[in-house]
Amino acid sequence: MQAQQKSVRDLKIGESGEIASLSDPEMALKLLEMGCIPGVMVKLNSRAPLGDPITIIVNDYTLSLRLDEAATILLKA
């Protein structure tokens, strides 16, 4: 099941992972444009005080996104 695969949502602060795939085809277009390409490393940088949204570091810049958006970025096990 895809739902069990680890996503950016599950990262801990400071933890990194390698992007495996993007699960939402439409949102994928936006994420790809922002440089979230399969094979690229992402690091969870910070969480908003209420836990959502989060910021990640990808391609050497900081990107902010919501948790449900982060959940569509699946990581390699």
Place this chain on the structure above:
Amino acid sequence: MSEVLAPAPAPVSSSAPVGTARKVAKIALIGNPNSGKSSLFNHLTGLNQKVGNFPGVTVDKKTGITHLTPSLKAQVIDLPGTYSLYPKSLDEKVIIDLLHDKKGESYPDVLVITADASNLKRNLLLFTQLADLKIPAVLALNMMDVAEKHGVKIDLAELQQELGVPVIPVNARNGSGIAALKIVLSEQVEPPRSSFYEIPDDLLVMVRQIRYYFELSNDYLALHYAHQYSKLSFLSEDDKEYIGDLVKKYGFKSNTLQAAETISRYTSINTLLLDAMRVTKAENNEQFSNKVDQVLTHKVFGYLIFFGVLFLMFQAIFAWASYPMDLIDGGVASLNAWIHTLAEGPLVDLLTEGVLAGLGGVLIFIPQIALLFAFIAILEETGYMARVTFLMDKIMRKFGLNGKSVVPLISGVACAVPAIMATRTIESWKDRLITIFVTPLMSCSARLPIYAIMIGLVVPEKYFLGFLSLQGLVLMALYLIGFVAAIVSAAILKWVLKTKERSYFIMEFPTYKMPRWKNVGLTIVEKSKAFVFQAGKVILAISVILWVMSTYGPGNSIEQAEARATAELTTLNLEEADAEAHVAGQKLEASYAGKFGKFIEPAIRPLGYDWKVGIALLTSFAAREVFVGTISTIYSVGDAENEATVKEKLMAQKDASGQPFFTPARAFSLLIFYVFAMQCMSTLAVVYRETKGWKWPILQLVYMTGLAYVSAFIVFRLFS
């Protein structure tokens, strides 16, 4: 000009400047958000800027004139920031409408593509798409200094070789490199030489059909037609059907192909940057920003600081702005008085009380707009606005609002006009619309005089526990009711409004920067100008109409009323001020406004109001605080400036059966009415300007008036 010049520009074929000698060349600025595009635009055009509209959408079209050489002018157009040519928002859609329509009147001769050198990989995605459209282009490479600090070394000659266009290093902060950019632009710029994406062979049959049918100059443009034909507003229905049929026939999978294209472009970019860019440090230094964020987005301090900033903004538009506003008010009043010393007559009255007073009513907003936008520009420039969204997104999203909606909502407590203009910072059209719609429900400062008079009339000056004033509590309750109404309305709208546009939060989280004061200043000028010239027209027109209505009556009714009232004076034995007020009151009753009040009386009787209140409802449409003035005139209060006198007079008013007219039921009904009602033409005018049409202001007027009517009715019933 001490700046190192870029490597020699692409071959100059002739000495002819861009475009033909006759017409002024059109330069379009395009680039990622935060790539320094707007700063570059400001450097190129200075104060020679004009804000217009892109047809059909609510996006401001900023154009300006620049002098490339002392004798060569060019028109510069600032396109919305975007990450790619596949638009994800309505704002970005104007870009393809402009670039894909070669026959369009705004079609640019040259593109200046801005890119952030410290984030080159992502910035080049848009560049490669634009380059494949083969429009003559120059790359303005910004923030080389930041890149260098991050340990990124860019070989400009190599980059220019790889990209196939002139690459000009610029610093949009201090303006260096701009002169070099102008020199390159003043000469013939060639279409890009390199291609960065190969259209898959199996698509070519379809792509070529589109290309030849529309006589397009290249395959990539034709491919874009296939992807976005439904979004291109310049295509006719037949054209769209033609492409639609082809797309169906060939089983064209737009999403999959777009994804594949983006991945393929990143692969090309990675390859070309292998030679042109060297990264010496592994970690870049976003550490500074991260450290600051540990405080500014902290669980406790983050919110404390944010509310501190909001409080300061609120102070600025509520308190600081009142000094220049008083000056404008006083200035218009003394100008009017001066004109009256020169000449008298109905035309002079029209000029002074009608036009100049209306003009004053427009200018009076400038201090608030200027101050609010000074704050907003600084918040945007420093990168703090992104943190505001970050802090507030989770809470505001529940109500269909956006993290950035907080700023307009709080500003709305001072005045809805600048607050609604401030919604521009919200990217999602739906979120922006909801914020615009509910902001006027926040109790603004113009409601305060009405609140004060009505509360003073019917709420006793009692204290709970020795310090909690009952009047103060009622006042606070009114503000709370307005706030709750705004939030609830937003939540309702969230469900009602359906948009095709999908809203994302995915955005670059900018590093902290010092604000560029030139940009702050230009923002203030631009916003003030936009308000005066676009919303101002509507305000001026309505205020002249309202003035005519309250000054003239059918036939010679006004003259008769004046004669009658003057005759009555001999028996009334009033003081001078009260005598004047008596005549004014009688004249107002005889005017069209008076007729209007009587005409709507049946409709407002269920709320407890009579025709006199009806007149005040009409005139206070100019601005809510006018209510107090009108009520004073109609009840013949000589000294309307003195709250105690007004209160005394109002208390003395009797209804038909000889009981006091302003009972608690009537007063509370009026209070609730003013909490909800859209009694402000300036707000309507600014919503008209922000939504570029009458649909939303009218819906807002109907909704808020309806809400006010029903609530006032219920309150009147409950209390009587």
